[in-house]
Amino acid sequence: MARYTDFTKDLNKAIDQVCSSEYQEMFEVVAKDPPYSFTMEQRILIDRYPNLITWYNGDQRHIVVERIRRTHLKWYDNWLTQYNTGQPPYVKWNSTMEQAILHLHNLLFRLDLGDIFTSDESYKECRKIADTVKRILVSVIKSNPITIDQAAVPYVRMLIQILFYFSVDNDLAIYLKSLELVNLMNDLLRTSNNDNEIHLNAYRILAVILVEADLKQLQNSDRIATVFIDFMKNTIDQGVTHEGRLHNILRSLKxxxxHEQIREELIKQNGSSLFLRCVMEDKDLLKAKLPALEIILALAFNKDSATLLKDNANFMDCIRTLTSSSEQTIQRVATALIWKLEKDEPTIPSGTITTKKQYDIMISYSHSDKDLCHRILESLEKDNFKVWIDSHMMHGATFDAMAKAIENSEFIFICMSDAYKQSSFCEMEASYGIKRQCRIIPLVMTPNYKADGWLGILTSPFTYIDFPKLGSSRAYEELKKQIQLIRMNDLSSTVIKQDDLHHNTISSVHDRLKTTPNVEIKKEPRQVVDYPDFIDKWTEHHVESFLLEKELNILLPVIEGMDGQLLHQTYSMCQANQQSMFLLFREDIARSQQTILSLREYLTFLKEIKAYIPHTTGKQLNSTSTVCNLM
Known part of the structure; x- marks a missing residue:
């Protein structure tokens, strides 16, 4: 009891002293001309007291941290503005300055340790600090357009670390996106002479603010993967004492x-072995285990990676054990992995699709968007729709329940947002809904959101309902109209078996669309066509017959009227930009035929045509692009 009382007295004294103007004055003295070592008074106030507060983990911690923030955030922004122009001479840096900054940042910004903001005033001041940091870093780049001055490197490390801490908070992350930091981060990567600390934090910030187009523009997925893998190796080898750092690295990498490019690079560079170490080794790395499992789940969407995981008996035994973990979050991800690797069906089994559904709607959403989703749910239930929604984070057998809900729902609402795209659980739901050929209606959940990557590909054929743009009431009315329209189209459409279409020309396909399903149509054998070896010599008849022979009749409306030369040009366009052309084909077919072009059909088309394309020297484009592993 005496020791506890002494600790409490020391802690209260430390808090009072750190929240005093004396602390600010002493910090500025040290920062202006850092001594080689602290005086006793400086060591107590700038080193010992902040360290004592940092290690305090009691019930009142959030109150203590908020008091320190109210005292120092505005002052800190003023100090940054006054003494840090981004122009030489830079802030002097030595071990005492490093200690002073480290302890102050631990008190103000360590959101990654759970010190969330609890006041609007703190958010406001942090947004100002983010503005200041950006301005200073831009100034540094202008002064050092080729390579950052070595004297500025510690200073840049300090500033970019602040932005990383802000990226951990959802609201501040949104604000960072508004600052358009991608080009600045790219400039820092380019000019920092491969400084690992700067690169790691730049990539951790980019992990939060990047969209698919940014990643393609940067064209450095391999470097991103390498930096994270190298830091992981070093941190894992250092053991439990660096678990917090490992957790932060894994969380950013998650x-x-x-992004599919990052997944491919992690697999190519054998990053999976490190994630398996985090999950399977006996080290007490509980904090690191969860994000490592989440990354493995994301990599399981790659077919080759999934096969390797499934064939690893030790890993599968470990995951089965974790499905009974006392940690609910770990149990949830482990259960998802088992479902993904062992139960997720690659195609729709014949005869399993039923016309009668138990639910009208299944809502697939991220829990970050639960408020808007539940408002939509309330409106749907008032209108007597039968809705399945997971109101709790799924674990245990409920992954089977999710699959059954998709199979037994007439419509699947995909509630799109950044959080949805980043969730492997949501990706599982959306992918399974597509595989089951469900009626999909994508809903935009957050302002100005544009789906890209795997989510953009899966939802591209469908009409979006943008709730933030239209407003809740109008968007909901549009949603009901969309449901009604799809139902009307279903009632008026004619069911045509694909097998019947394979043996008919384009004209007979259009004729067939006018027939009723009860009319028996006699199949006629198709004439064998001799195709010229060089595709440019093909006629329109050759092209048409080729697609029918290869059972690619779904592409007939897109390719209609093309001769061999035009088909050759189309193939070249596909090779130059496979993802865009896939989306273009898919949208065109969805609009004209009310059906969905599968990735398998698209890649089969490229594969079959390739045999008739003349060989050219030079670098060959890979026909299995990054799109391939999205399904």
Missing amino acids: ALTQ
Whole structure:
């Protein structure tokens, strides 16, 4: 009891002293001309007291941290503005300055340790600090357009670390996106002479603010993966004492794995072995285990990676054990992995699609968007729609319940947002809904959101309902109209078996669309066509017959009227930009035929045509692009 009382007295004294103007004055003295070592008074106030507060983890911690923030955030922004122009001479840097900054940042900004903001005033001041940091970093780049002055490197490390801490908070992350930091981060990566600390934090910030187009523009997925893998190796080898750092690295990398290019690079560079170590080794790395499992789940969407995981008996045994973990979040991800690797069906089994559904609607959403989703749910239920929604974070057998809900729902609402795209659980739901050929209606959940990557590909054929743009009431009315329209189209459409279409020309296909399903149509054998070896010599008849022979009749409306030369040009366009052409084909077919072009059909088309394309020297484009592993 005496020791506890002494600690409480020391802690209260430390808090009072750190929240005093004396602390600010002493910090500025040290920062202006950092001594080689602290005086006793400086060591107590700038080193010992902040360290004591940092290690305090009691019930009142959030109150203590908020008091310190109210005292120092505005002052800190003023100090940054006054003494840090981004122009030489830079802030002097040595071990005492490093200690002073480290302890102050631990008190003000360590959101990654759970010190969330609890007041609007703190958010306001942090947004100002983010503005200041951006301005200073831009100034540094202007002064050092080729390579950052070595004297500025520690200073840049300090500033970019602040932005990383802000990126952990959802609201501040949104604000960072509004600052358009991608080009600035790219400039820092380019000019920092491969400084690992700067690169790591730049990539961790980019992990939060990047969209698919930004990643393509940067063209450095391999470097991103390498930096994270190298830091992971070093941190894992250092053991439990660096678990917090490892957790931060993995959490940032988890955000990046929403991008297919990053997934491919992690697999190519054998990053999976490190994630398996985090999950399977006996080290007490509980904090690191969860994000490592989440990354493995994201990589399981790659077919080759999934096969390797499934064939790893030790890993599968470990995951089965974790499905009974006392940690609910770990149990949830482990259960998802088992479902993904062992139960997720690659195609729709014949005869399993039923016309009668238990639910009208299944809502697939991220819990970050639950408020808007539940308002939509309330409106749907008032209008007597039968709705399945997961109101709790799924774990245990409910992954099977999710699959059954998709199979037994007439419509699947995909509630799109950044959080949805970053969630492997949401990706599982959306992908399974597409595989089951469900009626999909994408809903935009957050302002100005544009789906890209795997989510953009899956939802591209469908009409979006943008709730923030239209407003809740109008958007809901549009949603009901869309449901009604799809139902009317279903009633008026004629069911045609694909097998019947394979043996008919384009004209007979259009004729067939006018027939009723009860009319028996006699199949006639198709004439064998001799195709010229060089595609440019093909006629329109050759092209048409080729598609029918290869059972690619779904492409007939897109290719209609093309001769061999035009088909050759189309193939070249597909090779130059496979993802865009896939989306273009898919949208055109969805509009004209009310059906969906599958990735398999698209890639089969490219594969079959390739045999008739003349060989050219030079670098060949890979026909299995990054699109391939999205399904």
